[in-house]
Amino acid sequence: MASPEYISLITVRSDGHAVSGTLMTIGTRVETRIVSVDGHAVEIAPTASMLVVHNDDRPGMIGRVGMALGEAISPSRHGRRTRSQVQDGAHGSLDARPHAGLGRRAVARHDGIQDIHLITLR
Secondary structure (H helix, E strand, O other): OOOOOOOOOOOEEEEEEEEEEEEEEEEEEEEEEEEEEEEEEEOOOOOOEEEEEEEEOOOOHHHHHHHHHHHHHHHHOOOOOOOOHHHHHHEEEOOOHHHHHHHHHHOOOOOOOEEEEEEOOO
């Protein structure tokens, strides 16, 4: 995928899907970003576990997905988190791997979800 916006871009294709990533300079830091998923422009910092959800384009779908994830991984269901874990979670560094499968199943059973993939980076 040639792009005038990115000097260096890598695209991985597998099983009918494509994900593109690049390095971005943010201030004085160089960070990795996913910039395209199946032709949709995004800007996502990769994490150890990610859910990619394809859903119907209709009002309320983002909220429905968010509510299902929140219910699946809520501290009341899986034990209380410490203050440092909550603070880490606010910055996106809390390890989601133990809960990713629960979230995937919770989201997949909602009407309007076309496809859902759990991605684990190592």
